[in-house]
Amino acid sequence: MTPNILKSSLENASFSIIFQIVCRGVTFLLNAFTVRHVGQDVLGVMNVRLLLLESIILSMLKEPFFKACLTNTAEHNWAQVVNLLWLTVPLCSLFSLFLGYIWLSVLTTDEELPAYYTFAVWAVAASCVIELSSLVVQLVSSAFLFVRLRIVLDSIMIAIRTLTFVCFIIYNPEYALLAFGVAQLVAAIFYTTSHYLYFQYYIKSLRKEKSKLRRRMSVNENEEEYVLSEFPFRDLKDFLPGHLENNESDAFGKLRGLTWSFFLQSILKLILTEGERLIMTMSSLLTFKQQGAYELVNNLGSLAARFIFRPIEDSSYFYFTQMVKRDKSLNEQHPGKVQESVNVLMHLCSTVASIGLIVLVFGQSYSSLLLWLYGGSKLIDESLPVFLLRTHCLAVFLLGINGVTECYTNATADSKTINKNSSYMIGESIIFVVVSCAFVNWFGPVGFIFGNCVNMGLRIILSISFINKRHAETNYRPLRGLVPKPVFSGSLILAALVTNVSQAYFFPDAKLFHFIIGVIMFVLVMLSWAYEHQDLILLAVNKWYDRRNGRRKSE
Incomplete structure (x- = not known):
């Protein structure tokens, strides 16, 4: 945990933004591809019913445990953390079976469900169980600031899931839900396996470095640990429950109460953040086609x-x-x-x-x-x-x-x-x-x-x-x-007036001209914001230079 926390958080944010732009851009194109090939009704089933199932499972089991165990990691008893996080796997299995039964037998609809709906439901549930089996290593990668690892693996996972789905439906659009389920499983297996493989490689590299230092400094094996002292895991088995030494009598300590607090909050937050999907799924207010149209616009917005x-x-x-x-x-x-x-x-x-x-x-x-x-x-x-x-x-x-x-x-x-x-x-x-x-x-x-x-x-x-x-x-x-500051506010008001006039007079007949006007006004707004936030821009530039100089020195 020696790296500067603010610097690592900024680096994490910057890489995450780039990743989100890439993966959401892929999702953007994938939804357009799905709409054109299989229709809005199938898109509604995928993006509303099936993704709601995944969101419920991960929000109620992954999020509270992860947030609680990410708090003040420098003082963790990692044996307790590992044991606590592995509880999510059996809990997720039981919860997935319960929700799968509800999705298949309880939720009813007047419309005919697309082919392979049953398979897709169980595939989503199984993918959640597989993903939670690597929750310990996911937490370790965040706690010890493996920023690039998370971004790279997330990016590859998105690519694998997208390519698997597209390859299935490009010639057989009627197999859309089969493709969706297979893509979920393949991506989850890759995500879990790659995390463990990376940390197996990382621990071996630390051992080699430790061995070199010991030979160089002529120290005994029982003396001070040099390289592994800050990383508590000595073997891949340490990521499994019961392998790390636990010197405290309380099995979970403060983490138990904090996890329960986040769990209760996650239930309520799920209702608030996924409320529209819950209402659409549990009721018949909207047809699958209307659900697909709403989700399409919701993704754009x-x-x-x-x-x-x-x-x-x-x-x-x-x-x-x-x-x-x-x-x-x-x-x-x-x-x-x-x-x-x-x-x-x-x-x-x-x-x-x-x-x-x-x-x-x-x-x-x-x-x-x-x-x-x-x-x-x-x-x-x-x-x-x-x-x-x-x-x-x-x-x-x-x-x-x-x-x-x-x-x-x-x-x-x-x-x-x-x-x-x-x-x-x-x-x-x-x-x-x-x-x-x-x-x-x-x-x-x-x-x-x-x-x-x-x-x-x-x-x-x-x-x-x-x-x-x-x-x-x-x-x-x-x-x-x-x-908002005054100059920035004034530029926004001007931009609103100009772009609305452009919309009324030039769209849809002169789309390119309408777009160019928007670009000009956007540049004006950004310049006004930069003028009033010079201190923040200067801070960002300095951080970038410090990071760049640090890399040059390390090289």
Whole structure:
């Protein structure tokens, strides 16, 4: 854990953003390919029912264990961590059998399900079990800052899953769900196997280095460990339960309570984040074709969130867990770490708010162009897809703010506060479900987006309340970063006026000219943002130079 945490978190975020751009770009093209070859109804089954099944399993079993065990890794008893994480495998097996039965026998529909639906359900469930069997090594790669390993393996996994799926359906579109299930299994097997193979290689290389140092320094085998002292795993078997020495009587210690807190929160968060899929799956408000159309527009509308917001949240969570202690007030902690964490939070708030505002402004004028590029004229002939995408831009703005503020809350709050927030989220979940159902009955698929906006607004209020209370006894006000600066705000207003006029007069007859106007206004907005955030840009440039010089010295 000797590398600088902030530097490693920034590196993790940068690589993750690049990875997200690549893999989501692939998903973007894959959805377009699927729609053109197998239709929106099959896309609805895949992206709503099957991916909801995967999301439920991983959210309720992987996320709480992973988050709890990633907290303050420098003080871990790794024997306890390994034993705790391996509990997810039998739990996942039982849970997958239960959900698989519900997906096949309980959920009913008036429509005919596509061929190989049963196989696809069990394939998704099995892939989750396989993935969780490598949860220990996934945690170790994050805790010991193996940033490039995670990015490379994730990228290869996406490529394997995509190629497997495409190769199946390019000649046999009727086998779409069979292809989906096989692709899930192949990707999960690769992901798990490659993690273990890498760490087998890594441990062997550490042993060789240790042996060289011992011969060079003429030390005995019982004396001080030089190379392996910071890495607690001496053999691949140590990643299995019961192999590492456990000197503490408590089997799980504080991790048990923290995991339970995150588990309860994950259930509520699942309802809030996957609420529309849950409603579509559990009810018959929308047909499979309508579900496919909604998911298609939803994927387009959330490109910015998936490309940028999620990687930032993942890296920020790790950073804040290492810099801010959960069970102490900020005045009782190291002043330098507190000052740095406040600056990082303020810059994060400013960045995500700015990105959200840009998406909101330009999305109103360029949703039609994006849909035309994606699916042709048939997607813009109807007003619903365009209205869906424009409305989704507001949800993206709220999603970015919620992601950062909720990330800080989960990373720095103690178990009591997390449990308290979970109780609040029960009310939010009820409100979200009720509001979404009402909006869907009134407005159709757009109602899901309105419901998500209400959901995000309530969660933002809860997180902001915690952050203000956390910093009340200090002079720090990191949430000021959410307020856009005047020059940037003025440029956004100008861009909104110009692009809307361009949309009215030049689309669809002069699409290229409309696009060029958008590029010009986007450059103007970015220049105004850079002018008012010179300190943040200078910090990023300095970090880049430091990293580059460090690499040159190491070479």
